[in-house]
Structure formats: C-alpha cells, structure tokens
Amino acid sequence: xxxxxxxxxxxxxxxxxxxxxxxxxxxxxxxxxxxxxxxxxxxxxxxxxxxxxxxxxxxxxxxxxxxxxxxxxxxxxxxxxxxxxxxxxxxxxxxxxxxxxxxxxxxxxxxxxxxxxxxxxxxxxxxxxxxxxxxxxxxxxxxxxxxxxxxxxxxxxxxxxxxxxxxxxxxxxxxxxxxxxxxxxxxxxxxxxxxxxxxxxxxxxxxxxxxxxxxxxxxxxxxxxxxxxxxxxxxxxxxxxxxxxxxxxxxxxxxxxxxxxxxxxxxxxxxxxxxxxxxxxxxx
Amino acid sequence: xxxxxxxxxxxxxxxxxxxxxxxxxxxxxxxxxxxxxxxxxxxxxxxxxxxxxxxxxxxxxxxxxxxxxxxxxxxxxxxxxxxxxxxxxxxxxxxxxxxxxxxxxxxxxxxxxxxxxxxxxxxxxxxxxxxxxxxxxxxxxxxxxxxxxxxxxxxx
Numbered sequence: 001x002x003x004x005x006x007x008x009x010x011x012x013x014x015x016x017x018x019x020x021x022x023x024x025x026x027x028x029x030x031x032x033x034x035x036x037x038x039x040x041x042x043x044x045x046x047x048x049x050x051x052x053x054x055x056x057x058x059x060x061x062x063x064x065x066x067x068x069x070x071x072x073x074x075x076x077x078x079x080x081x082x083x084x085x086x087x088x089x090x091x092x093x094x095x096x097x098x099x100x101x102x103x104x105x106x107x108x109x110x111x112x113x114x115x116x117x118x119x120x121x122x123x124x125x126x127x128x129x130x131x132x133x134x135x136x137x138x139x140x141x142x143x144x145x146x147x148x149x150x151x152x153x154x155x156x157x158x159x160x161x162x163x164x165x166x167x168x169x170x171x172x173x174x175x176x177x178x179x180x181x182x183x184x185x186x187x188x189x190x191x192x193x194x195x196x197x198x199x200x201x202x203x204x205x206x207x208x209x210x211x212x213x214x215x216x217x218x219x220x221x222x223x224x225x226x227x228x229x230x231x232x233x234x235x236x237x238x239x240x241x242x243x244x245x246x247x248x249x250x251x252x253x254x255x256x257x258x259x260x261x262x263x264x265x266x267x268x269x270x271x272x273x274x275x276x277x278x279x280x281x282x283x284x
Numbered sequence: 285x286x287x288x289x290x291x292x293x294x295x296x297x298x299x300x301x302x303x304x305x306x307x308x309x310x311x312x313x314x315x316x317x318x319x320x321x322x323x324x325x326x327x328x329x330x331x332x333x334x335x336x337x338x339x340x341x342x343x344x345x346x347x348x349x350x351x352x353x354x355x356x357x358x359x360x361x362x363x364x365x366x367x368x369x370x371x372x373x374x375x376x377x378x379x380x381x382x383x384x385x386x387x388x389x390x391x392x393x394x395x396x397x398x399x400x401x402x403x404x405x406x407x408x409x410x411x412x413x414x415x416x417x418x419x420x421x422x423x424x425x426x427x428x429x430x431x432x433x434x435x436x437x438x439x440x
Contacts, residue, residue, distance in 0.1 A: 003287060
C-alpha cells in the first residue's frame, strides 16, 4: 500500500511542536535485540530516528487503534504497543527509567485522533452551554442543535439566527470554512489565507462563503483572551457517520468502554494507567 | 521509511467519516484520472480500486492544503511539495464542498487548534481551566502556546 511517505516524514520534523520526544529502546523485528532510538510523538504518529540529530525518521508507527500495556520482559521498564488486528505486530519498547516509562505509556495511550476528538467535543459542548447561558437562548433542544451541526458544512445563503441573537453570532457555531483563522497568542495578529502554523490553507473563491461577511477571525491577545469583530467559534469537528458495514462505533478503541461520554472514557484511561502502576509495583 | 502497513490497512476498514467514488489523479506528470473509492478515516484519506479490499494507498492529511480547483474538483497538496497536487473530481458542487470541508477538519493539528481555542475561551469566560477536572491540564498536546506552558492562573 502506498503512503505519502515524504510528506509524512516532513510532518515529523516540521515546525509544529511535538507532543513528546525522548530515547527509548525498541525491539527489532528480525534482529530481536533492543535498539536505542530517538522517538518523536506527534498527534497519532510515533516516529523513530537512528539518532537525535537524524534528519529523516527510520520509521513511523501509526498509533490509531492501539493499546499500550506493560509487558513481561527481561528488559526493565518495558511496555508494548499492541493493535487489535489480525497478525498485528507487537511493538516492544523499553524506557530508561520508571518515570520515563510511565510518561510514555500515558502519552501514547492518549495519542489517538479519537481521543483528541472526544476532548474537543467535550469542550465544544461546554462552550456552547456557556454561550447559551450568556445569550439567553431558550428552548433549543440539543437534538435539533446536533442536526444543525451536521448541516453545517453546506454553504447557506443566509445565516440562521436563533432567537434574539445578533446576526454576526449564532447559537450554533457557523463559520464559513474559508474564514477560519486562528493565531497563536504570541502573534496576536489576524491571519488569513496561508497561515503557516495552520498547515492548512485554501484559496477562497466566493462560493465557499455562506453569505456571511468574512471576518478577520478571532484575534488573540497576549493575555490569552480573545477579541474579534464578531465572536466565532471554530467549525464543528467532523462527526462520524457510521456504517461501512461495521457495526462498531468508531468512537470506541478496541478495548475502551462503549461510551461516547468523555468523562467515562477519560476515567477509563486513568484507571488503565493506575492499573499499570500497580502491576509494575507488584512486579518489583 | 518503515510504517505499520498491516495496522494501517486495518484502519482503512473502520467506519469512515466520508466515503465516495471519485475521480482521482496522482501528482506526477502523466498521471491520469482514475475512478477510486475514497474513504476519509481519522486523519487519513484511503483510496481503493472499486471492490478491492486493500487500499491502493493512503494519504496522511497533516500539513496539507486543500483547494477548490473548479466547480466539481478539489486538490490536496502537501506543504513540503506544494506543486505536487492530488486531484479529486466529484459528481456535484455540493459533494465537492462537503469533501473540502471534511478534509480540512480531518487533521490532528486542526483539532488541536480547536481545542486550544475552546479551552482558552472557556477559561476566559469562567476563570477556570476546563481540562483541570479531568486531570489533563498539563498534557503537552493541550498546551495553549508553543512554549508548552500551562495556562496562567486566572486573575484574582
């Protein structure tokens, strides 16, 4: 299967900050010795390099759908990255310290796209509830909101307003994709078009806007507060419409509880780490 | 560069965010448009020959640019090779716009920015860091700025 390898490798070393870096020992596939490698975790991708100074990764482990466990090993501070597919390879790793091992296990078990999406949705919901409270929207049932979210990606000729809201803001986040701009706080400048840190930019033909005047986006002040001509939360992240034949809800990892409730899922992850600790302590 | 192909193939069988048969043309000179089943799953775009189980290939959708090319077509280019574009042809304008929207939102980095925005905004409105109750305030992936400092304490 082909992969856009050059660009994937570029993601490893581009300017976006990694989530975790460090040395780990990785057990080889054919040569079963443990090799010390430099690891960079970014998003749901775990890259490994021959050395810290190497420009190109030797390889990458796509972490989506994996579980991370302590493993039985003569090697100290060992853990394993496992996948729930047929004949999947088990990646055996070892850290140089107890602290390192715990830190990596924690970081890797929460590295999935699905986990990030859960956290984002949770905060998005919280923010919506706060905004509803502040703007006194009444009687908006959650279910109708969800329907509106799913229609969001279609351009609309007019902004639908809820109740007494001003035209420039609405009860559900509606942002024409082309107008999404976010700056890092230290820039504190509106950026449109080719924002470098986004890594995502697109040309803006007028057909992409939904009839709402484009805003310069939300300008962030250095103190972390946000001001803008109009308050616009970012667009809603994609919702999985299921059913490619598989009944499995895509929000579940192979071993996580069947839940779309973030706090439950998070408790579960927390328990998993706690159990690993106990296991390790007992093994000492 | 090595990658865990088996696991990636397995991922390509998961429920997708969006899937359709589109015309797809690779970035090389001389590449022609071919009919492909295109599936968007997390931050990957998989493409299959129709009725084949294993994908022909996958594109990781980080550090990419999505552009409308014309009424029915969009392109994906990666920032490290901006002239090399993958072209996709849709059946309708609406489908084209839906795909563009979905792909833009399909990157981990995009979600991270959303999260940082929500977190900062909730903090501003309530004086509280919404991640604290989950004990994940200090996770690197949720940090507000590139120097990876936790949020400042709310003003007293």
